[in-house]
Amino acid sequence: MHKKLFIPGPVEVRPDVLEKMATPMIGHRSKDASALQRRISDKLRKVFYTEEEILLSTTSGSGLMEGAIRSCTAKRAAVFSVGAFGKRWYEMAKFNNVPADLFESEAGHATTPEMVEEALSTGKYDLVTITHNETSVGIMNPVEEISKVIKKYPDVVWCLDTVSSMGGTKIEVDKLGVDICITSTQKAIGLPPGMSICSFSKKAVERAKQVPFRGFYLDLLSLYNYIQKKDYQYPSTPSLSHMFALDYQLDRILEEGLENRFARHIEMANYVRAWAKEHFDLFADERYLSNTLTTVKNTKNIDVADLNKKLGERGFQISNGYGDLKDKTFRIAHMADCTMDDVKELLWNIDDILGF
Amino acid sequence: MHKKLFIPGPVEVRPDVLEKMATPMIGHRSKDASALQRRISDKLRKVFYTEEEILLSTTSGSGLMEGAIRSCTAKRAAVFSVGAFGKRWYEMAKFNNVPADLFESEAGHATTPEMVEEALSTGKYDLVTITHNETSVGIMNPVEEISKVIKKYPDVVWCLDTVSSMGGTKIEVDKLGVDICITSTQKAIGLPPGMSICSFSKKAVERAKQVPFRGFYLDLLSLYNYIQKKDYQYPSTPSLSHMFALDYQLDRILEEGLENRFARHIEMANYVRAWAKEHFDLFADERYLSNTLTTVKNTKNIDVADLNKKLGERGFQISNGYGDLKDKTFRIAHMADCTMDDVKELLWNIDDILGF
Missing domain, CATH: 3.40.640.10 (Type I PLP-dependent aspartate aminotransferase-like (Major domain))
Structure with a gap:
């Protein structure tokens, strides 16, 4: 089963864009x-x-x-x-x-x-x-x-x-x-x-x-x-x-319009940040948060690998922390052609798995 | 119209191979x-x-x-x-x-x-x-x-x-x-x-x-x-x-078998070389000819750009000479998934255009 990617690259690519990768030489x-x-x-x-x-x-x-x-x-x-x-x-x-x-x-x-x-x-x-x-x-x-x-x-x-x-x-x-x-x-x-x-x-x-x-x-x-x-x-x-x-x-x-695209990214970022603050915390200085991904501070010490395994069974993938931060944080990317509906669907599934 | 490529890379890629380029991430x-x-x-x-x-x-x-x-x-x-x-x-x-x-x-x-x-x-x-x-x-x-x-x-x-x-x-x-x-x-x-x-x-x-x-x-x-x-x-x-x-x-x-693949390349090379010697000449020392492309010596001083233009109208593309050899030679690649039928079809069209 394909897993919808919420990792900070590679991102989920739309089928019509993927199709262009198959253009004859x-x-x-x-x-x-x-x-x-x-x-x-x-x-x-x-x-x-x-x-x-x-x-x-x-x-x-x-x-x-x-x-x-x-x-x-x-x-x-x-x-x-x-x-x-x-x-x-x-x-x-x-x-x-x-x-x-x-x-x-x-x-x-x-x-x-x-x-x-x-x-x-x-x-x-x-x-x-x-x-x-x-x-x-x-x-x-x-x-x-x-x-x-x-x-x-x-x-x-x-x-x-x-x-x-x-x-x-x-x-x-x-x-x-x-x-x-x-x-x-x-x-x-x-x-x-x-x-x-x-x-x-x-x-x-x-x-x-x-x-x-x-x-x-x-x-x-x-x-x-x-x-x-x-x-x-x-x-x-x-x-x-x-x-x-x-x-x-x-x-x-x-076609989407650059300003619309940037606004969509901010909307997704705000939504994920609010969710993170409700259940965990944000890792980074709140004055300088990324609009394209959110690094969540794992304050509840959840088993991130296990969460990702269970998400995988449902067709989603997020990212553990990077390097030393592997278990101390986890990362949710919300960029490119990802939509509010995608983000909501992902967080609903995380809530369901973690019993929030 | 897509032109079938007989240039020394990029080569013609089979549609089923191209399709794999569109695999989700x-x-x-x-x-x-x-x-x-x-x-x-x-x-x-x-x-x-x-x-x-x-x-x-x-x-x-x-x-x-x-x-x-x-x-x-x-x-x-x-x-x-x-x-x-x-x-x-x-x-x-x-x-x-x-x-x-x-x-x-x-x-x-x-x-x-x-x-x-x-x-x-x-x-x-x-x-x-x-x-x-x-x-x-x-x-x-x-x-x-x-x-x-x-x-x-x-x-x-x-x-x-x-x-x-x-x-x-x-x-x-x-x-x-x-x-x-x-x-x-x-x-x-x-x-x-x-x-x-x-x-x-x-x-x-x-x-x-x-x-x-x-x-x-x-x-x-x-x-x-x-x-x-x-x-x-x-x-x-x-x-x-x-x-x-x-x-x-x-x-x-x-699946094709490496030996079969190499034999196919030699067969194509021999065919193009024979054609080149019949109508033009080979550019390289005949003891060391490439199996994947043939550089033809333009002994008849044909207009290579014009030939390629006419081939293009028929859906084929070959290559002019490289650098200083631009008009003195032209190059026909016969590699990868190219077949004897492809090569014959190309040469038949060149013959037809040049009146051989």
Whole structure:
């Protein structure tokens, strides 16, 4: 039996979107392939609220995160982390011999503008990475406030991880001044995993030109140059299946209307938060809660694996806590094409299993 | 109208295989995901004739090629090239600051065992890259003879690019002593592009441990370690759609029988070669012709773009020459699930268009 997914990616994908993954192949050097990538990029610019170039990468979000920090750090990177995926960015720097420092917030707490100010004011850094939405703890960082700080440092390239939020909440890339805004197909955009996406500002282009060893496959400048020189093509063979499905799904997203889509995510988040507070508690600082998933503090010490097993028998799947938080929390994602009815159905079943 | 693809990737994918790309999602940290990757790896070991570990990467073949040369060169790499994809390996080394030398053969000529012997006997190299099948020129290198040379140097890690041949011709990885044998889904295996595959020997594992900066996403040792520690899972979120389709298609390949499959490829190759020699000529050295595609020397100076346009109107697509060879050659791929009937139908149409 298929389990309806309420985990923070891969998300449940609509049957009509899945069907597009089965589109017959075309040549990746054809005019049709160029037109496809151009169409996708034009639509993504609307979702990202940007006029900058859009890069597609046949990798998970990690591929573009690594590409960003490696391609665009000329001096030293300041990596801000509120959980597992923030720390991953620091590891990526370390494993590539890219100079970087890690600034961690305590579990459940946000990256504050003050922390960013303190780091950047040293003048040591020319790149900063921020996690917008951290699925390991359920935090959505205050990027508007952080933006005001980063804008004071025009030489700093800003990389923002919106892997689990883009398409589910409003992120105005150009207004915020984000240089490389990264997302992935299998979260709030509502596709299967296998492709990642980023915006790439002119400042980022210029910076990458100064970095000598950017590698090949994850080199963001090479992706950018290929788009310019080869009319929206990809340096190697991209996952055309994901591109067909993305092209279709972006039409659906724009048809729903971005504001409607964001409002639906907030409505679902509020509903799950209220439920969590009624029966358990919220794990994260309530000022910075994620709109796309809720990390529930397991105050009743329930057996999460057992709950998930019983949910599985009924055709649902949620997620245990991440890493050290495995039994201390559990996570309910409410993103992409998930609806209020889906959320209500899930919570009704949890209530029924736990005897609430 | 869909065009039946006779280009060297992406290839024509059977409708039942495409349908598997539309399989609903599962959690990538679930037991089902582990079982899926384990099943795929077991079947791939048969196709690769290996008992070593199999790594999957959500990238095009270039991703694993870069991962191999970067993860496993501790001293210096000897890169042998017979065309564009051999040269690409040298660029990958250069862009990652990996010490490497390029040994090029003239266009249309093979990498000879003597060339490899001459390079390795200097003692300068601890890694060698060979292209098995080079789609830019239609060469299939004599890997059995080259194997005898490389085996004399037990400290050398051998990387073999079989992106466009694995699954279409017999490559006995363990018998040859190949340490990292790389392929990709969109060629002779017969899937859409978006995933690459390699075998990874114990010697390669030990070598990678000595290399300090292997990066993150393309680090082959990290893919390997995750399989061991996490029971056949992937460090980030893999393209599950490709894995579903690969699982299915490998059953079909094994059902056809590997020897039958290879024989079918030889039969198609012989037919296209005979046709090419009747009307044009072969571009590559006839001792080293590829079994999966034929590069035809455009001796009649036909307008290849015009031919392809007319073929397109009839629902077929072939490929012009690669790079500098654009008009001097054209390429007909005959790989994956392509049949003799498909090949005959294509050539009949070319004959009809060209008035042969």
